Amino acid sequence: MNFTNSLDFALQMDAQDPLAKHKSEFIFPKMNDKPVIYFTGNSLGLQPKTAKTYVDEIMDNWATLAVEGHFHGSKPWWDYQERFAEPLSALVGAKPTEVTVMNTLSVNLNLLMVSFYRPTSKRYKIICEEKAFPSDQYLIQNQIKHHGFDPKDALVEVKRREGEHNFRMEDIVAKIHEVGAEAALVLIGGINYYTGQVMDMENITKAGHAVGAYVGWDLAHAAGNVALELNKWGVDFASWCSYKYMNAGPGSVSGIFVHEKHHHSNLPRFAGWWGHNKERRFLMEPTFDPVHGAEGWQISNLPVLSLAPYLASVHQFASIGMDVLIEKRDKITAYLDFILQEVAREVGGNFEVITPTDPQERASQLSVLLHGEGKTLFHQLMAAGVVVDWREPNVIRLAPVPLYTSYEDVYAFGVILKSCIQHK
Ligand SMILES: *Cc1c(COP(=O)(O)O)cnc(C)c1O
Numbered sequence: 001m002n003f004t005n006s007l008d009f010a011l012q013m014d015a016q017d018p019l020a021k022h023k024s025e026f027i028f029p030k031m032n033d034k035p036v037i038y039f040t041g042n043s044l045g046l047q048p049k050t051a052k053t054y055v056d057e058i059m060d061n062w063a064t065l066a067v068e069g070h071f072h073g074s075k076p077w078w079d080y081q082e083r084f085a086e087p088l089s090a091l092v093g094a095k096p097t098e099v100t101v102m103n104t105l106s107v108n109l110n111l112l113m114v115s116f117y118r119p120t121s122k123r124y125k126i127i128c129e130e131k132a133f134p135s136d137q138y139l140i141q142n143q144i145k146h147h148g149f150d151p152k153d154a155l156v157e158v159k160r161r162e163g164e165h166n167f168r169m170e171d172i173v174a175k176i177h178e179v180g181a182e183a184a185l186v187l188i189g190g191i192n193y194y195t196g197q198v199m200d201m202e203n204i205t206k207a208g209h210a211v212g213a214y215v216g217w218d219l220a221h222a223a224g225n226v227a228l229e230l231n232k233w234g235v236d237f238a239s240w241c242s243y244k245y246m247n248a249g250p251g252s253v254s255g256i257f258v259h260e261k262h263h264h265s266n267l268p269r270f271a272g273w274w275g276h277n278k279e280r281r282f283l284m285e286p287t288f289d290p291v292h293g294a295e296g297w298q299i300s301n302l303p304v305l306s307l308a309p310y311l312a313s314v315h316q317f318a319s320i321g322m323d324v325l326i327e328k329r330d331k332i333t334a335y336l337d338f339i340l341q342e343v344a345r346e347v348g349g350n351f352e353v354i355t356p357t358d359p360q361e362r363a364s365q366l367s368v369l370l371h372g373e374g375k376t377l378f379h380q381l382m383a384a385g386v387v388v389d390w391r392e393p394n395v396i397r398l399a400p401v402p403l404y405t406s407y408e409d410v411y412a413f414g415v416i417l418k419s420c421i422q423h424k
Contacts, residue, residue: 003338010411019328025049026404031385037409039388041401042365045247048316051309058308077304083311087318093229094257097293105254106135108239115267116214116237117185119147125179127186130157133193136218165354166197173207183213190222196355196365198226202233225363227322230257248310258294272299328402329364336366336400339414347421365399380420386413
């Protein structure tokens, strides 16, 4: 596609964009009475206008029905989470019984590892990527220690090659084969939070299974951003937070996936009454009889006030579908890349996009190394109404989220960026 660095071109792209109308369904923070250009939807998605309606519904039911809201609310609370199964499973390529919502992401990874990290003296190693998101590093190290092993021995990190920003698929597969029969679990981020690299989840899952390991995915940056086929790929388990691309609000409830092949296998797990056989849950029986499905990993009754904005968002995603999002995602990300190169050329700058250039390996995020620019640039951008994310020493992460970013936003960002660099 031939792009042009002009307002006319950007407006023309917006006029042809089937998603353009959805921008007005979100609430943008304002600066000097103008909506900001929001490039941090990979960190906290914007608020859909419908979120408040869903929350108010629960507040109203609570006010007028109190305890009766559990069974007689307009969306009863006792099975509120079941409303996610259909639309959310469609977004991650799963069957409805394979998906549910509960807790938050790091908690869920810990709970799922109770089932899927069962080390023995021979098979006890966990393979992950180096410099994984800190929470993942902490929880993996501590799971290993909890089972009496030493992370120095049991934690195997796949490295990037010297001087490279991204992982090579062949290195990940080679590492899995090297660990071989000692590999208990492969647990990697589906999209690297720092570089935006999209992993080849299908083939890494295959490689893990080939050596007899379980394979789980942290999909924090993948849910609502890339096409997932968790069932087809045979992934054992996965979890994601809902507040990044899924726009469910700060700290909102996480999603989990457990493949159907494990639904009748009596895997060990931590238990609570919300994972118990639904027909018999309120009989208050003494022995745990788990639901055969992802819901069998539930422990407590759900924080429905926190689920409400997530449901609003899932309904919005379901009405749009991932295909059209992905189509625009690739176009607008490419346009942003083009604009960055144009600005670099005009101001004699050197911006190195460290996100892979292969469209198969990138999604909504571009991570840009700004050679020769410092944090002043970040402050200038923020002051000019562009919300971006800064990582030391000089990386900005830009996420032109297709649901609510216009081509005009991307063009305007280029104008602001250029002016910031010229006036530093
Ligand atoms: C955002 C993110 C998390 C956050 O975990 P919480 O438990 O929701 O705080 C975890 N892992 C990755 C890879 C992330 O990007």
